[in-house]
Amino acid sequence: MDIFSFLIPAALIAVTAVLGLGIYALFRGGEFGRSYSNKLMRLRVVMQAVAIAVLVGAMLWRARH
Secondary structure: OOOHHHHHHHHHHHHHHHHHHHHHHHHHOHHHHHHHHHHHHHHHHHHHHHHHHHHHHHHHHHHHO
């Protein structure tokens, strides 16, 4: 077991959580929706980029070891 065994599920859970919060903010509407839905969807894109970087790092790490 290596660090990626923990990082991959953590990254996927983080992306799912931010996506869920963003969808909740979008459908809730009102002042909360206006101020948070766009910010949460931007955070989701960043979290997806981090998750992809972790997956690529894991593939490269495991290919070399």
